[in-house]
Amino acid sequence: MGTALLALLIAACSTTPEAPAPDASAEMLPALDRTATLALACSGCHSPAGGAMASLEGRTEDAIRHSLLTYKGDAAGTTVMHRMMRGYSEIDIDAISAYLAESAAP
Amino acid sequence: MTGLSGTRRDLITGLAAAAALAGIAPIATAQTSVRLIVVGGGFGGATAARFLKQFLPSSAVTLIEPNTDYYACPFSNLVIGGLRDLSAQRFGYDGLRGLGIDVVQDRAEDIDPVAHSVTLGSGDVLAYDRLVLSPGIDIRWNAIEGYDAAAASIMPHAWKAGAQTELLRNQLSAMEDGGLVVMAVPPAPFRCPPGPYERASLIANYLKAHKPKSRLLILDAQDKFSKQPLFEEAWSAFYPGLIERRGAEDFSRVVAVDPARMVLSTEFEEVTAAVANVIPPQMAGEIAQRAGVANATGWCPIDAVTFGSALQPDIHVIGDATIAAPMPKSAFSANLQAKLCAAQVARLVSGLPPEPTLLTNTCYSYLSADAAVSITGIYSNEGGKLTSIAGAGGLSPNGMDPVIQGNEAMQAATWFRTITQQAFG
Numbered sequence: 001m002g003t004a005l006l007a008l009l010i011a012a013c014s015t016t017p018e019a020p021a022p023d024a025s026a027e028m029l030p031a032l033d034r035t036a037t038l039a040l041a042c043s044g045c046h047s048p049a050g051g052a053m054a055s056l057e058g059r060t061e062d063a064i065r066h067s068l069l070t071y072k073g074d075a076a077g078t079t080v081m082h083r084m085m086r087g088y089s090e091i092d093i094d095a096i097s098a099y100l101a102e103s104a105a106p
Numbered sequence: 107m108t109g110l111s112g113t114r115r116d117l118i119t120g121l122a123a124a125a126a127l128a129g130i131a132p133i134a135t136a137q138t139s140v141r142l143i144v145v146g147g148g149f150g151g152a153t154a155a156r157f158l159k160q161f162l163p164s165s166a167v168t169l170i171e172p173n174t175d176y177y178a179c180p181f182s183n184l185v186i187g188g189l190r191d192l193s194a195q196r197f198g199y200d201g202l203r204g205l206g207i208d209v210v211q212d213r214a215e216d217i218d219p220v221a222h223s224v225t226l227g228s229g230d231v232l233a234y235d236r237l238v239l240s241p242g243i244d245i246r247w248n249a250i251e252g253y254d255a256a257a258a259s260i261m262p263h264a265w266k267a268g269a270q271t272e273l274l275r276n277q278l279s280a281m282e283d284g285g286l287v288v289m290a291v292p293p294a295p296f297r298c299p300p301g302p303y304e305r306a307s308l309i310a311n312y313l314k315a316h317k318p319k320s321r322l323l324i325l326d327a328q329d330k331f332s333k334q335p336l337f338e339e340a341w342s343a344f345y346p347g348l349i350e351r352r353g354a355e356d357f358s359r360v361v362a363v364d365p366a367r368m369v370l371s372t373e374f375e376e377v378t379a380a381v382a383n384v385i386p387p388q389m390a391g392e393i394a395q396r397a398g399v400a401n402a403t404g405w406c407p408i409d410a411v412t413f414g415s416a417l418q419p420d421i422h423v424i425g426d427a428t429i430a431a432p433m434p435k436s437a438f439s440a441n442l443q444a445k446l447c448a449a450q451v452a453r454l455v456s457g458l459p460p461e462p463t464l465l466t467n468t469c470y471s472y473l474s475a476d477a478a479v480s481i482t483g484i485y486s487n488e489g490g491k492l493t494s495i496a497g498a499g500g501l502s503p504n505g506m507d508p509v510i511q512g513n514e515a516m517q518a519a520t521w522f523r524t525i526t527q528q529a530f531g
């Protein structure tokens with residue numbers, strides 16, 4: 001990182017940390033947006049080691065979205081994933097699916 | 107964008123190769139060298155230290171924890187029920203050290219929120235730019251008359267895992283067949299709302315197999331309890347006549363104990379126990395009071411987006427110590443709160459505004475060696491307040507389906523492996 005940018009960040013942080021960020025730093029943490037924080041919930045159970053909670057490694061965006069939407073749409077479903085997906089919008093599910101497929105890509 | 111390698115995709119594909127799945131890639135690139143201190147190396151603190159270091163790789167991350175070994179509470183009820191070895195509950199901090207986190211084996215004795223400093227047991231003073239507190243719970247000694255630290259060596263609480271877990275286990279093993287086991291449950295809020303009832307199930311499972319003339323009596327300060335229909339169904343199916351629970355409508359809150367006589371007293375009766383498991387009222391870990399982040403309830407009010415203290419600047423509080431209802435005090439919650447807190451701290455120190463999201467919690471409870479049930483919640487932290495998303499979450503189905511309950515037991519085991527890996531490596 002350039003020294004100028006570092007200075008900018010330090011300035012931004014030492015004055016009003018809650019203030020809207022300058023554009024440059026808005027791109028600093030591209031993946032720590034809402035989509036990334038939504039996906040942080042998944043990794044508490046799903047790890048590359050798999051087990052009774054499947055590994056998501058190597059799954060395509062379409063495959064993940066299809067599973068999540070199936071859980072969401074199945075009103076009779078009783079598993080944890082069914083109960084959980086009812087709380088997420090289709091927009092969130094699209095974003096999570098894209099994010100997981102991308103970050104778990106080999 | 108000076109000095110950065112371009113788009114999000116480039117960053118992710120470039121950096122994720124070595125990273126584990128799902129948002130734990132080293133995605134943040136802010137190189138601000140901030141001093142971050144985490145107090146408490148449990149599920150919340152260990153996870154927070156790891157993710158702070160990942161999201162802000164140039165920052166100095168220090169984890170303060172007095173114990174060399176951490177004993178996990180989740181699955182400790184299996185140890186008490188004789189189904190698991192205590193050594194399977196033990197985790198260390200070498201994994202965190204390997205990531206460049208400075209693990210200081212000491213107690214935080216005091217915190218000065220104005221000076222931004224932490225005083226250690228050794229007398230050393232460490233300065234922070236931001237502090238994350240995850241001290242878990244402390245026991246409110248003498249909230250039950252006579253229940254102090256000495257009493258806990260005779261009537262274990264086993265609500266912090268380790269020596270207490272082993273003590274209760276050994277007392278149950280040594281008890282004669284026919285002995286009465288008594289469990290006292292405090293009023294909410296307390297760590298792990300379904301925990302007492304999972305423990306009751308697994309103690310009953312042990313008694314049924316090894317001490318069939320013994321009984322378990324639960325003296326409960328709560329009227330209703332977590333996963334109640336599922337536990338009650340399981341108790342009558344698996345352990346008929348073995349567990350008796352007296353709820354608060356029967357004025358069954360334990361108000362005093364006499365360890366010398368092994369007596370527990372409610373307002374109306376005295377019960378003599380062969381083994382007494384007293385789960386006492388709790389509060390946020392004592393260091394939270396010292397830091398001035400706990401309010402009159404004994405727990406810590408927070409902004410639920412950043413987990414920033416509502417009472418002190420630049421201090422974040424996560425895990426059991428927080429007031430996060432409807433999110434329960436669980437290891438699952440502490441882990442996710444830690445990750446979200448780390449993400450929002452990374453945004454804040456980089457000058458980005460905090461951003462609300464959705465949170466989840468799932469707690470599994472064992473009913474027997476190979477059957478478990480779960481409760482799930484989905485929460486929004488919009489506006490800094492946690493609220494349950496209506497129409498989502500809830501309990502496993504009733505009906506004692508062995509396939510469903512067997513699957514949930516296997517999921518619980520996978521969850522334990524993943525969550526401990528995320529915290530301790």
Ligand SMILES: Cc1cc2nc3c(=O)[nH]c(=O)nc-3n(C[C@H](O)[C@H](O)[C@H](O)COP(=O)(O)OP(=O)(O)OC[C@H]3O[C@@H](n4cnc5c(N)ncnc54)[C@H](O)[C@@H]3O)c2cc1C
Binds near residue numbers: 298437
């Ligand atoms: C019997 C039982 C069963 C449970 N089962 C489950 C389950 O199945 N699933 C689930 O999700 N949760 C479960 N839980 C709950 C879970 O254990 C807690 O919610 C979780 O440990 C909270 O994490 P924490 O970081 O807030 O606190 P802790 O994990 O307790 O960590 C706190 C740490 O802070 C340290 N500390 C305290 N004060 C200081 C200080 N002054 N200086 C430095 N360090 C300090 C302590 O030594 C400790 O290591 C269970 C709990 C119990 C009791």
